[in-house]
Structures are given as C-alpha cells and as structure tokens.
Amino acid sequence: MFSKVKSCVLRGIDGTEIVVEADISDGLPTFTMVGYLSSSVKEASERVRTALKNSGFTFPPKRITVNLSPADIKKDGAGFDLPIALAILLSSGLSPEVSLDETLVLGELGLNGDLKPIPGVLPMVFRAAENGIRSCIVPKENVEEAALVKGLSVIGAATLNEAVDYISGALKIKPVQNLCDRLYESPQEQKIDFSDIHGQETLKRGMEIAAAGFHNVLMTGAAGAGKSMLAKRLPTIMPRLSVEESIEVTKIYSTLGLLSERGALVTERPFRSPHHTVSSFALVGGGVNPRPGEVSLAHNGVLFLDELPEFGKNALEVLRQPIEDRKVTISRVNASYIFPADFMLVCAMNPCPCGHFPDRKRCRCTPVMIKKYQSRVSGPLLDRIDINMEVKPVKSDDIFAEGNGERSEIIRARVEDARMIQKRRYENDGIFFNSQLEGNLIKKYIRLDPEEEALLKQVFTEKELSARGTHRILKLSRTIADLSGSERIKREHLMEAIFYRNNGLSYEEVI
Amino acid sequence: MKEIMYEKDLMALWFDSQDEIDYKNKAKLMDNLGSLEACFYAEKEALNNLLADSTAVKVISDWIKKRDRAYLEDRYGTLRDMGVSITYPERGDYPRKLLTVPSPPFLLYMRGTFRQSLNDVGCTIGMVGSRTPDTYGREIASYFAKELAGDGINIVSGLASGVDGISHRSALSAGGYTVGVLGCGINVVYPHSNIRLYEDMAVHGCIISEYGPDLVPQSWRFPARNRIISGLSDGVLCVQAKKRSGSLITTNFALEQNRQVYAVPARAFDLNYEGTNNLIKSGAFCATSPEDIINDLREMRGESLMYGEKKKRRKQSAPKKEVTAEEKKILSCLNLEPCYIDDVIAQTGYGITQTISSLYVMEEKGLVKQVKRGWYIVADFTRGVTYR
Missing domain, CATH: 3.40.50.450 (Rossmann fold)
Structure with missing residues (x-):
C-alpha cells in the first residue's frame, strides 16, 4: 500500500518542500530508500527501524520502498526520520482514513522513539506556509520556533508514539499558533548598560552617531581601555529590531541550530565577535552545503572584530564585498545561495604591538614596528569606516567614580528619533540609514549651505580627501544633524563629522 | 682651469673609490704624501709601505687598478646623472668651516645647492x-x-x-x-x-x-x-x-x-x-x-x-589674535602635554559638539594643534603655558 507525508529540506537558509513516499508490498523483506540521499538521511533507515520496534510497532516483514521526491534535490539532515516512520506506518495500514497531505512533518528519532529537535525549523515551516500548508508536527523543543509563522497550527510531540496517537485521534494535543507577537512583546532583561562605562564621553557620542546612522566604527587604543566593553553595549542603544527584522535574524539562527541559546525569537540585535583566527569561510559563509557565516549571523546587528590587525589578510579582504552589498552570494555547481549580511562593522585595534603607544613611558616599539602593525589593516577596508576613534586609557578616578553616565534607554530614545527621521526621508528609496546613501541619493538628500560648502572644500584640499572620503563625511554629518533634529546640516555638524571621520591612522607625524 | 678641476675631481673620486681604505688610512697617506695628486701618482710600493700593516696587498692593488681613466669617468658620469656633485678642500664649494676641525672629510658628496x-x-x-x-x-x-x-x-x-x-x-x-x-x-x-x-x-x-x-x-x-x-x-x-x-x-x-x-x-x-x-x-x-x-x-x-x-x-606687525571667552576657557585646560578631548569637556563643562567645533575653529586660528586624533596641545605656546 502507498502513502505519502510532506516534509522539508533546508537549502542555504530557505526550505524546499519534499514529499516522503512509502510503499509496502509483498516480496522478500527489504527496506530500500531512494531519492538522492546524503549519508545522514540513508542512516535514517536504522534509526526508524529501531525506533518503531522500541515504540511497540512491528516493522512489517515485507518489501518496503521509501522515496524522497523531487529526486534531483540532495536531501540532507536528520529531520526526515519522523516523516519516514509515519509514512511506513501509514502504508502498513495504521489508520486508513487519516491523510497527512496538509501537514508538514519534521523531526529526528532516537532509538527509543524519542523526538529530537532539529535545526532550521523556522525557514522550513515558513516555506511550507507559503505553499499553503496549515498545520505541522514538530519535536516539542521546536514548537515555539515553528509557531512564529503566522496562520499555521503547530503540534509538538515528544515521542513517536505521541505523534502516532495524535494522528490516529487517540491523543489530543493543543495546537500552538501565532506566537510571534507575544514573543516579540515579552520584555527583555538588559544585563549590560551604557552607564557601566565611566568617562569616554567622545567615544560614547561616536557610538551614538554610529548607532543612529548605521556607520562602521574603528576604535584604536591601548589594551584594557574598554574597547570591547563599549562594543558589547552597542546593541543596547541601537533601535529595537522590528518584527520583520526579528524573523529574518531568527531564520538565520534557526538554520545553524543556535536558537536554543537565544530563545525562540531573536529580539535583541545580534552581536557577533568572532575570534581573530576565524577563516574567511567561517566569516562569510561557505561549505559543501553552504551555511551562513559570521557576517550573516551579525545581520541587522553588530559584527565586532577585536584585535583587527591580527585577523588573517584573507578574512579581512572577503569582508569588503558584504560591506558594500549587504549580502553574501555563494555559488555552487547546483545552486547559488544568498545570505543577508547587513551588519554594522565595529573594529578595535591596538595602536602598536605592545599596545601602549602613544604612551612612550611604556611603549618601546620603534616607528617601523608601529607602521608595520598598522599597515596590516588594508586601506580599502579603512576607507569603508566612517567613525574613527581614539580610546584613551582609563584613569583611576574614572574607574572608581560612581556610574553617572547616561543609561542605554535614554541614548536609545535619541537614536530611535534619528532613525524615524531617516525612515521617513528614505521611504521611497529602499534604504533605511544615512550610511546607505549612494551616488545620486547623496546629491538629492544632502545639501550644504554656501558657508558649510566652503568649509568642506577647504578640508578637501587641506587633508587631500578622496571623493569617497568626502561622501563619508557628508553622510556622517547628515546623521549628526538628524540626531540633533535639525533639517539643515549646520557648521558644527560638519565639524563634528570631520572630527570623527578623520581616518589618518599613523601617529608618527609624516615628515 | 675647468680642465684642471675635472682632473682633480677624478683624482678625488679615485681616492674614495675603495671602501676598505678607511679615514685613518687616508689621513695617513695625506699626512705622508701631502696632497691628493701625490696620492694619485704614488707608486704601488709607497702605498704598500704606508698601508701594509692595516690593509691587504690585494686591496691596495685593486685600488691602484681603479686609477683607470675610463672607470673614473664612468663613475663621475653616474654621479652626475644622479644629481650628485663632489667637493674636496681644494674646491670653492667645500664648506670652509670644516677645515677648522680636526679630521675634516677629504671628499664630500653633495645633492642640492651649496650656498x-x-x-x-x-x-x-x-x-x-x-x-x-x-x-x-x-x-x-x-x-x-x-x-x-x-x-x-x-x-x-x-x-x-x-x-x-x-x-x-x-x-x-x-x-x-x-x-x-x-x-x-x-x-x-x-x-x-x-x-x-x-x-x-x-x-x-x-x-x-x-x-x-x-x-x-x-x-x-x-x-x-x-x-x-x-x-x-x-x-x-x-x-x-x-x-x-x-x-x-x-x-x-x-x-x-x-x-x-x-x-x-x-x-x-x-x-x-x-x-x-x-x-x-x-x-x-x-x-x-x-x-x-x-x-x-x-x-x-x-x-x-x-x-x-x-x-x-x-x-610688531602681526595682528593680535582675537580669543573669545569660550576659547580662553578651553585654552586654560591645555599646555604642551597632549590633552584628550574628553578631559577638555570634563574641565570646561561644554557639550561634545560645542567643544569639537570650538577646537576646530581654534585649530584654524592657530591657537591649538591636534597632535593625534582627539589629542590637543597649545599651538601658540610662546604666550606661556601652565602645567598642573
């Protein structure tokens, strides 16, 4: 007898619907699975056979054929265990009147019949919902994640038996639906706050500007001055993720099975801080079955590269394209995958190998050593950084002072205001932030009065700016003006932008 | 006259052509033989006698081989192409002050203009x-x-x-x-x-x-x-x-x-x-x-x-720089020790945007100088600075 169950496979960060077909017929007892299977799927036969036995079913001693269609898509992952088991049970006549045509089934089986969570449930359920499926059976641990998708009732089962009993009607399981809004609204506890940082006023201001306009940041300063501490707190002043953004981010985390760490819905902006030994593939994504890398995990959030010069040259250079395109395209023979990668780049570095320059009392590095160390960061990468800041070593007064800095929520309120201004301004242009302005849009939206224009021209000639450098200053001054609620870019906004953009790295004056 | 100088130039070049012959040895030759010309025309034996205890015979014979005119002219031409001229005490463009010191250089290479x-x-x-x-x-x-x-x-x-x-x-x-x-x-x-x-x-x-x-x-x-x-x-x-x-x-x-x-x-x-x-x-x-x-x-x-x-x-003619009260207050925080902008803000109580733009204007006026990103000193320090 023939039966079929709907399931899904993950390709990149999107699901593709798969139909699991089973047929049981007379003949010598065999169990064959076909359909372009990877070894993790082939091994499902043993898991399914044992799980069925241990759940009290008899594995029919007949000729069993299982096919995963369409046959031209490579099937990967352990999520097919449950659909295969159910398809076999259905075709062996479990309950003839039941049809699973409108239900998506996902789940990995343990040998004792327990259902285990699998990665990528959200994108797979998402795809199924798009294809018109209205219910799904998933492992209990994946229920919340699956229920983020609107208009779909989710059944969570802990064991194979539960799933079977639910299908045959012997067990009632309450479907879970539309969790998205509830999870989004649930308050998030902030463990870290901007007021933890004492002093560093200009640095904090720079961070505020960066958060408001999504500008890339580089902090240079001695070891232990608070660079990482500040970077970690950056997400707390960035505007909250919108629901759509949250889902986008959650999809990526779901794909990599990282959701258990962060709760079913990612509502806080991601903060990724890969170690400097990271390979270029781990950074942008890759692999035989391409998986998103750190840049995609930092989507809509912060990618923090601590100790920037220590990163491999390759790793840094592959960053250039995602910074410009805000996505990563990975091509394979059979398909090409697009991973979103719209992140804010925040980098930190020491000024010299010993980390104490310009404090010449402690730093014994020669000018050549310093230059060599700083030149490990390539010019093109530096050119893409809008805000360059010096981090001063903390003084003892600052460390022991009572926390009197502004709290994150206050800064965030200002940032949100600036963001709303930008959102309204760029409504019809498909961009969200000042930092994303390009070419014609710069001309369209950034206008300087004659006095300010003269100032910029003077800086242009004095500092030998490039065209790109000038544009960066313009975009930055737009953000600063937005933060102060001013429609016009005033003289002081421009000066502040010039102060923060100043990307001359070299300390030793060039003679 | 020019011809003679050219000849002398070549001799001077020869005198400096062997790196192994150091200043001490050259001084010895000059002391004993008296002049550049004398050294140039000195017999091999004479050089050997004078230099033997510190220099290999091979070096001296190599040196003598370089008395070849074609070689020296070639060397002279190369220098000229590089824009390098040479001078020695007998030439007019040799700095006279050097002649008053012990051990003046016998030959100087020079780029640019002698004044x-x-x-x-x-x-x-x-x-x-x-x-x-x-x-x-x-x-x-x-x-x-x-x-x-x-x-x-x-x-x-x-x-x-x-x-x-x-x-x-x-x-x-x-x-x-x-x-x-x-x-x-x-x-x-x-x-x-x-x-x-x-x-x-x-x-x-x-x-x-x-x-x-x-x-x-x-x-x-x-x-x-x-x-x-x-x-x-x-x-x-x-x-x-x-x-x-x-x-x-x-x-x-x-x-x-x-x-x-x-x-x-x-x-x-x-x-x-x-x-x-x-x-x-x-x-x-x-x-x-x-x-x-x-x-x-x-x-x-x-x-x-x-x-x-x-x-x-x-x-006397330089106009006195106009310094506003605000700038005065900022200047009072600065001296010749680089001061970070945060400290200026903390001491003056001005806002960040205000301080940045004031410092920018002051830099334009030549009152302060940004020595590193965010670090300022007084530029016009001849008016006096105070450390605290």
Whole structure:
C-alpha cells in the first residue's frame, strides 16, 4: 500500500518542500530508500527501524520502498526520520482514513522513539506556509520556533508514539499558533548598560552617531581601555529590531541550530565577535552545503572584530564585498545561495604591538614596528569606516567614580528619533540609514549651505580627501544633524563629522 | 682651469673609490704624501709601505687598478646623472668651516645647492635630538628651527627621524636654508619614511655625505657623521636627549671643535631630558627662546644687528589674535602635554559638539594643534603655558 507525508529540506537558509513516499508490498523483506540521499538521511533507515520496534510497532516483514521526491534535490539532515516512520506506518495500514497531505512533518528519532529537535525549523515551516500548508508536527523543543509563522497550527510531540496517537485521534494535543507577537512583546532583561562605562564621553557620542546612522566604527587604543566593553553595549542603544527584522535574524539562527541559546525569537540585535583566527569561510559563509557565516549571523546587528590587525589578510579582504552589498552570494555547481549580511562593522585595534603607544613611558616599539602593525589593516577596508576613534586609557578616578553616565534607554530614545527621521526621508528609496546613501541619493538628500560648502572644500584640499572620503563625511554629518533634529546640516555638524571621520591612522607625524 | 678641476675631481673620486681604505688610512697617506695628486701618482710600493700593516696587498692593488681613466669617468658620469656633485678642500664649494676641525672629510658628496652662507659670511646652527621625541621636544624643535631659519640662519641636522627630520622640515617651511648630513651613501634614504623630506631637501636645501652611492647605513658610521654636523655649525642646539643619547656625541664634537653648545631646558628628573639638562649643568648655553641663540651668536661674532630684526618687525606687525571667552576657557585646560578631548569637556563643562567645533575653529586660528586624533596641545605656546 502507498502513502505519502510532506516534509522539508533546508537549502542555504530557505526550505524546499519534499514529499516522503512509502510503499509496502509483498516480496522478500527489504527496506530500500531512494531519492538522492546524503549519508545522514540513508542512516535514517536504522534509526526508524529501531525506533518503531522500541515504540511497540512491528516493522512489517515485507518489501518496503521509501522515496524522497523531487529526486534531483540532495536531501540532507536528520529531520526526515519522523516523516519516514509515519509514512511506513501509514502504508502498513495504521489508520486508513487519516491523510497527512496538509501537514508538514519534521523531526529526528532516537532509538527509543524519542523526538529530537532539529535545526532550521523556522525557514522550513515558513516555506511550507507559503505553499499553503496549515498545520505541522514538530519535536516539542521546536514548537515555539515553528509557531512564529503566522496562520499555521503547530503540534509538538515528544515521542513517536505521541505523534502516532495524535494522528490516529487517540491523543489530543493543543495546537500552538501565532506566537510571534507575544514573543516579540515579552520584555527583555538588559544585563549590560551604557552607564557601566565611566568617562569616554567622545567615544560614547561616536557610538551614538554610529548607532543612529548605521556607520562602521574603528576604535584604536591601548589594551584594557574598554574597547570591547563599549562594543558589547552597542546593541543596547541601537533601535529595537522590528518584527520583520526579528524573523529574518531568527531564520538565520534557526538554520545553524543556535536558537536554543537565544530563545525562540531573536529580539535583541545580534552581536557577533568572532575570534581573530576565524577563516574567511567561517566569516562569510561557505561549505559543501553552504551555511551562513559570521557576517550573516551579525545581520541587522553588530559584527565586532577585536584585535583587527591580527585577523588573517584573507578574512579581512572577503569582508569588503558584504560591506558594500549587504549580502553574501555563494555559488555552487547546483545552486547559488544568498545570505543577508547587513551588519554594522565595529573594529578595535591596538595602536602598536605592545599596545601602549602613544604612551612612550611604556611603549618601546620603534616607528617601523608601529607602521608595520598598522599597515596590516588594508586601506580599502579603512576607507569603508566612517567613525574613527581614539580610546584613551582609563584613569583611576574614572574607574572608581560612581556610574553617572547616561543609561542605554535614554541614548536609545535619541537614536530611535534619528532613525524615524531617516525612515521617513528614505521611504521611497529602499534604504533605511544615512550610511546607505549612494551616488545620486547623496546629491538629492544632502545639501550644504554656501558657508558649510566652503568649509568642506577647504578640508578637501587641506587633508587631500578622496571623493569617497568626502561622501563619508557628508553622510556622517547628515546623521549628526538628524540626531540633533535639525533639517539643515549646520557648521558644527560638519565639524563634528570631520572630527570623527578623520581616518589618518599613523601617529608618527609624516615628515 | 675647468680642465684642471675635472682632473682633480677624478683624482678625488679615485681616492674614495675603495671602501676598505678607511679615514685613518687616508689621513695617513695625506699626512705622508701631502696632497691628493701625490696620492694619485704614488707608486704601488709607497702605498704598500704606508698601508701594509692595516690593509691587504690585494686591496691596495685593486685600488691602484681603479686609477683607470675610463672607470673614473664612468663613475663621475653616474654621479652626475644622479644629481650628485663632489667637493674636496681644494674646491670653492667645500664648506670652509670644516677645515677648522680636526679630521675634516677629504671628499664630500653633495645633492642640492651649496650656498656661500654656509661659509663664514653666514650663521649656521646644528640641531640634534632624540629620534623619538615627545610632544614638547617636537614642538621645541619645530619652533626653534622655524624661527632661526626664518631669520636667515642655516639649519644643519642629520636627516634622521625625530628631531632631525622636524628641524629640516620646519626650516624648509619657514623658507630657510637647511643642510642634511647623512651617515650612509648619498643616495640612501634612511629611515625610508623621510623620503619626501629627502626629495624636498635635494631641491630646496642641500644633502651632504662623506660616503659614496649605495653605502648601506651602519651604526658605527653615524658618530663620524656627527663631527660634520657640528663642524658645519657655529653652534649646536640640543633639543631633547636622554642620558646616553647619540646627540651628546655631536655636542662633544662641538666642544672639541670649539663650537658653542645650546640646550633647551626641561623639567628636572625628566628622563627624556636628562642629557640636555646635564649639558646645561656642565656649562652649555641655556636657551629658552630662539632670540637667546641669535643674541649669543651676535655677541660671539661681534656682528652688527644682522639677525633677529626680521622677527621683531614681524612680531610688531602681526595682528593680535582675537580669543573669545569660550576659547580662553578651553585654552586654560591645555599646555604642551597632549590633552584628550574628553578631559577638555570634563574641565570646561561644554557639550561634545560645542567643544569639537570650538577646537576646530581654534585649530584654524592657530591657537591649538591636534597632535593625534582627539589629542590637543597649545599651538601658540610662546604666550606661556601652565602645567598642573
């Protein structure tokens, strides 16, 4: 007898619907699975056979054929265990009147019949919902994640038996639906706050500007001055993720099975801080079955590269394209995958190998050593950084002072205001932030009065700016003006932008 | 006449063509044989006799082989193509002051233009100091070089990084004449980061070396170069020196050569200035302004008011800078120690945007200087600064 169950496979960060077909017929007892299977799927036969036995079913001693269609898509992952088991049970006549045509089934089986969570449930359920499926059976641990998708009732089962009993009607399981809004609204506890940082006023201001306009940041300063501490707190002043953004981010985390760490819905902006030994593939994504890398995990959030010069040259250079395109395209023979990668780049570095320059009392590095160390960061990468800041070593007064800095929520309120201004301004242009302005849009939206224009021209000639450098200053001054609620870019906004953009790295004056 | 000079040039080139023959040996030959010509025409035996105990016979015979005219003309042509000229005591463009010192160089390679003011008609100050000066040292070097050069005093230094480079650069920017003395081959830029300065000096100033093209820098050659720096000068100004600084080699040469030694004082117990302060303790002229040096030079040479007048006139005609109350308050936080903008904000209580734009305007006015990103000092420090 023939039966079929709907399931899904993950390709990149999107699901593709798969139909699991089973047929049981007379003949010598065999169990064959076909359909372009990877070894993790082939091994499902043993898991399914044992799980069925241990759940009290008899594995029919007949000729069993299982096919995963369409046959031209490579099937990967352990999520097919449950659909295969159910398809076999259905075709062996479990309950003839039941049809699973409108239900998506996902789940990995343990040998004792327990259902285990699998990665990528959200994108797979998402795809199924798009294809018109209205219910799904998933492992209990994946229920919340699956229920983020609107208009779909989710059944969570802990064991194979539960799933079977639910299908045959012997067990009632309450479907879970539309969790998205509830999870989004649930308050998030902030463990870290901007007021933890004492002093560093200009640095904090720079961070505020960066958060408001999504500008890339580089902090240079001695070891232990608070660079990482500040970077970690950056997400707390960035505007909250919108629901759509949250889902986008959650999809990526779901794909990599990282959701258990962060709760079913990612509502806080991601903060990724890969170690400097990271390979270029781990950074942008890759692999035989391409998986998103750190840049995609930092989507809509912060990618923090601590100790920037220590990163491999390759790793840094592959960053250039995602910074410009805000996505990563990975091509394979059979398909090409697009991973979103719209992140804010925040980098930190020491000024010299010993980390104490310009404090010449402690730093014994020669000018050549310093230059060599700083030149490990390539010019093109530096050119893409809008805000360059010096981090001063903390003084003892600052460390022991009572926390009197502004709290994150206050800064965030200002940032949100600036963001709303930008959102309204760029409504019809498909961009969200000042930092994303390009070419014609710069001309369209950034206008300087004659006095300010003269100032910029003077800086242009004095500092030998490039065209790109000038544009960066313009975009930055737009953000600063937005933060102060001013429609016009005033003289002081421009000066502040010039102060923060100043990307001359070299300390030793060039003679 | 020209012909004869050409012949002599070739002889001088030959005299310097064998690196193994060092200064001591050359001096021995000169002492014994009397002149360049005599050395050039000396028999092999004569050279052997004089040099045998320190030099291999092979080296001497190699040296003699180079008396070949075609070889020397080729070498001469190569130098000319590089823009390098040579000079030796018999030529008119040899700095006369060098002849008054013990062990003057026999041959100098030169790029750029030689000016007669390097001779007795003009005043020349040698400037030496740390290769990694602190902000005070930088500013002092730059200010003194600018003021002295602006008053027509030549600045001689060693084209190294730090005080040397700053002195040259400042002298050039003040439109003055400056001479760099190298401790390596005339066409070798060391440290390489000075390449722009080197090129500018070759056009607007003068670069001198005792060593022919392509000779790599070696530490033991630099002290020898220092005797030329002090030798070219009427006085040597030491800007920043630690206890055992190489700059002190130059000041020692200066004393040996009967030149004045000037030092700019710094705070007691500052290790970066132990050497300079010790100089003052042992009798160096304590200079707190360029005028001090100019006055001393004038007194020493008994000249009429030749220098310093320009400066006075400039000072009188320069309009007084308008300083607003806000700027005054910011200035009161600053001195010659770099001060981070956060501290300015904390001390003045002004907002960040306001402080940044004020500092920007003040930088334009020449009141402050941003030495590193976010770090400010007083630019107009001659009006006085206070440390706290």
